Amino acid sequence: MRPRTDRGRVLLVLALVAVVTVFTATVPLLRDFFDLRVYYGTVHMWVHHGGRIYDYHVPGTSYGFTYPPFAALTMLPLALLDRTSAIVVSLLVNLAALAAVLRILAGPGWRRHGWFRWALCLCLLALFEPLRDTFSFGQVNLVLLALVLGDCWLLATGRGRWAGAGIGLAAAVKLTPALFIGLLLIAGRRRAAGFATAVAAAATALAAWADPRASHFYWTEALWETGRVGRLDYVSNQSLQGVLARLGETGRPLWATAVLLTLCVWAWRARGAVKAGDWTAAFALTGAAACLVSPITWVHHLVWLLPSFAVLLRAGHPRIAGALYAVLCTSVVWLWFDDASGIGGFLGSNTYTWITLGLLIGLPTGQSRLVRLPLARSLSTTAAAPSPESPAATAGSDQSVPSADFDAAATTGAAGDVCRGRGLARSPSSEPTGSTRPAAPKPQSSSPRASSYTVDPAS
Secondary structure, three states: OOOOOOOHHHHHHHHHHHHHHHHHOOOOOOOHHHHHHHHHHHHHHHHHOOEEEEEEEOOOOOOOHHHHHHHHEEEEHHHHOOOOHHHHHHHHHHHHHHHHHHHHHOOHHHHHHHHHHHHHHHHHHHHHHHHHHHHHOOHHHHHHHHHHHHHHHHHHHHHHHHHOOHHHHHHHHHOOHHHHHHHHOOHHHHHHHHHHHHHHHHHHHHHHOHHHHHHHHHHHHHHHHHHHOOOOOOOOOOOOHHHHHHHHOOHHHHHHHHHHHHHHHHHHHHHHHHHOHHHHHHHHHHHHHHHOOOOOOOOHHHHHHHHHHHHHHOOOHHHHHHHHHHHOOOOHHHHHHHOHHHHHHHHHHOOOHHHHHHHHHHHOOOOOOOOOOOOOOOOOOOOOOOEEEEEOOOOOOOOOOOOOOOHHHHOOHHHOOOOOOOOOOOEEEEEEEEOOOOOOOOOOOOOHHOOOOOOOOOO
C-alpha cells in the first residue's frame, strides 16, 4: 500500500515530516540542550576563567560535569564558540554520527534502498525517544555509538589491524563503553582488546597531563559519587540499579548480584554470537548489557539499542522490532513520574528496562549472512528473471518475503551485510525532566534558572 509514483512518495514523506515535527514540538518537552550547557559552561570556565572542570554547576541545580577529564579535553573547541554556534555544531555532529551509524548498520548495499525508504526511516528515527532526547540534550552517546560500531565494521570486514581504537576513545570519554573491551576478550581478539585498552589509557594520561588536579579529583572522588549524576530512583534511570532503587532496595549486594547474573548471560550470549560470526548481534548484546549494568542509564542512553533493532530486522522479525520500537517512542515511563509504587508502577516505570533485558535474553544470533529484503511481489520456487524491482531469490529458497515487512525500517535490515565475523558478506549525564509532563523543579528542567550560565564567556 505504498505510493506508486514519485509525486505520491514526495507527498507522503512531506506529510510524515509535518506529523513528526508537530509531535516533537508539542508532545514531549524540549530538553533545552541541558547537557550541552553543562559541557559549554564547564569548558568556558576552565579555559577563560581559570576554574576547575568539576567546579561548574548549571545555575539552579547541583549538577555539573560528570565525565572523565578526557571528555572535557575533546570538548575544548566549544571554548571558541558562542552558545548559538555550540548548539548548531552539536546538531551537526550528532547528525553526522547518526549517518555513520545507519551507514554501518545498512551494509554495503545501502544505496539500493533508495531515497524513499531512507526518508521513511529518518521519520521513524525522529520519533525514537532516546534519539530525539540525544539531540535535544546535546548529548554525546550517538557519537560514542558511531565510534564503537566503527570497530564492529573493522572486525567484520577483515580490517582488524586498527580495531579497538574507537572503543578505546569511547571508553575514555565515558566509562560504559569499556564493556566492549570485554567483548573483544570474549571473542579472543586479544590484540584489539589490548589496542583499545592502550588507546583509553593514553587518552586518560593525556587528560592527566593537561589537568592533573581534575584527574586526581575524578578518579579518587567524583567517580564514586553517584549523586553528582542524579537520583538513582528517578524514573529516567532505566538500569537495573534504577529498578531496585524505585523498589526502595538501595543495598549494593543485591545490585551487585543482579549485575553479575546479567554479565554471565551477556558473556554466554555474546560468545555464541561471535562463534556464529555474527558481530552485529555481539555488539548489540553488549550495548544492551552495558545499559543494564551501568548504575545510571538515562533514557537518552538507550540509543545503544539501535543495533538490536537492526539485528531483529535482519533476522526476519519486523513485527517484534516494530512493536518494541513503538513502545520506545511513547515516553510511557513518564506516566509514573510522581509515583512508581504498586505492581503497575513496578511494571510501567521500568518498561524500557524490560525491553532491554528482553533483547539481551532473546535477541537472535547467527542468522543467515544473506539478507532477505522486502520484495514488490512474492517469489515462487520457479524464480522469474531478476529485475531492479524484484531481485533474484537466494538459491534454494522457496519462501516469499512480503513487502509489508516493516518497509520503512528496511534500511537497517541489511546490517548483517557488514558486521559479520567471516569477512565481507554478500549483498542481496544529567537527570532529565519528564517528557510528557509540565516542567518541574528538577535537574535538567527547562526553567529560566537552568537556562542561564554562571559565566558569560567573551564572544
